[in-house]
Amino acid sequence: MTFIGKSALLGWAFFASATAMAQTSAFSGAAVGASVNLLGASFKYTDIDKDYGTNGDQNVGLALTASYGLDLSPETVVLLGADLDFTEKHIFRSSESKNYSNLKNSLSFYIAPGKVINEHTLVYGKLSLETTKFSIGTKSSTTIRTKEEAISGVGIGFGVRNKINNDLILQTEIKRVNYKEVDYFNDKIEPSTTSGSVGLLYKF
Numbered sequence: 680m681t682f683i684g685k686s687a688l689l690g691w692a693f694f695a696s697a698t699a700m701a702q703t704s705a706f707s708g709a710a711v712g713a714s715v716n717l718l719g720a721s722f723k724y725t726d727i728d729k730d731y732g733t734n735g736d737q738n739v740g741l742a743l744t745a746s747y748g749l750d751l752s753p754e755t756v757v758l759l760g761a762d763l764d765f766t767e768k769h770i771f772r773s774s775e776s777k778n779y780s781n782l783k784n785s786l787s788f789y790i791a792p793g794k795v796i797n798e799h800t801l802v803y804g805k806l807s808l809e810t811t812k813f814s815i816g817t818k819s820s821t822t823i824r825t826k827e828e829a830i831s832g833v834g835i836g837f838g839v840r841n842k843i844n845n846d847l848i849l850q851t852e853i854k855r856v857n858y859k860e861v862d863y864f865n866d867k868i869e870p871s872t873t874s875g876s877v878g879l880l881y882k883f
Contacts (some may be wrong), residue, residue, distance in 0.1 A: 705842045706756045706793070706801045707748040714850065714878025716740045720768040720782055721873075726866040734780075740766025744850075744878060746791075756801060758791040770870070777818040782870065785811040787834060787856075799842045807834035809856050813870055815863060824864055832858035832870075840880075848880040 721735025746760030763786055770780040786809070793803030809832040816825040836854030843849055853875045861868040 704748070704750050704753070704756055704795060705798055706758075706795065706840055706848070707750045709745075709747050709883040710848060710880040711745045711883075712743075712848075712850070712878050712880035714742050714744060714762075714852075714876040716742055716764065716766075716874050716876040718768055718872055718874040720770045721871055722770055722780065723869040723871075724866065725868075734771045736769045736771060738766065738768040740764055740768065742766075742785075742876065742878075744880070746880075748793075754795050756793045756795060756803075758789075758793060758803060758805075760789055760791070762787040762789070762807075768872070778816065780813075780815040780868075782811045782813055782872070785809065789834070791836075791838070793840075801840040803838050803840070805834070805836035805838060805852070805854065807836070807854070807856070808832075809834050809858065811858065813858070813861060813868075815861075815868065826861075826863055828861060830858045830861060830870065832856050846882055848882055850876075850878045850880055852876050852878075 716739065718738045718740060719735055720738060721733050723733050742762050742764040744760060744762045746758050749757045751757060765784060767781050767783040770782065772779040787807045789805050789807035791803040791805040793801045795801055811830060812827065813830050814827040834854050834856040836852055838850060838852030841849045856872045858870040861870065
């Protein structure tokens with residue numbers, strides 16, 4: 680057998696064994712669902728002369744999620760997945776909407792190592808790579824300035840999955856995301872979000 684053939688056979692055997700292992704706990708395998716998020720979006724705004732501190736607002740939204748759980752041992756599960764949130768999240772907005780800032784179309788790819796507490800409960804930590812669209816506009820008596828930019832960031836979170844039955848899982852989670860600094864006409868803006876969510880997942 681050629682080297683390529685042996686490598687392909689070994690790769691297939693590893694995939695088959697990993698797939699078999701991935702189906703040994705209540706939290707392994709594929710799952711999809713949705714969650715309701717209570718999210719605080721904020722930023723720190725600094726110009727050349729002054730630090731304006733942090734501004735922010737509270738938002739409620741809906742996110743879609745898909746994940747796959749891999750069993751590394753009877754007590755350890757690693758979740759790989761993605762979250763997608765189309766909700767426009769307000770950071771601030773004046774009453775006349777002359778000044779505003781928003782985040783929208785947020786996408787998250789994550790890895791979440793977890794520990795199986797019992798047959799019904801998994802606790803996990805989450806590390807994620809984040810992208811979102813940041814927009815801001817300010818208006819004075821003489822000047823109108825606007826900017827829209829796709830930005831990236833890193834998220835850290837903690838969550839719990841509870842098995843309801845063989846098909847449904849309840850997920851609760853908190854997460855903090857810090858996005859990269861945005862240059863806004865030589866001013867510096869540092870967006871971030873802190874969220875708590877409750878979701879329902881369907882397990883295949």
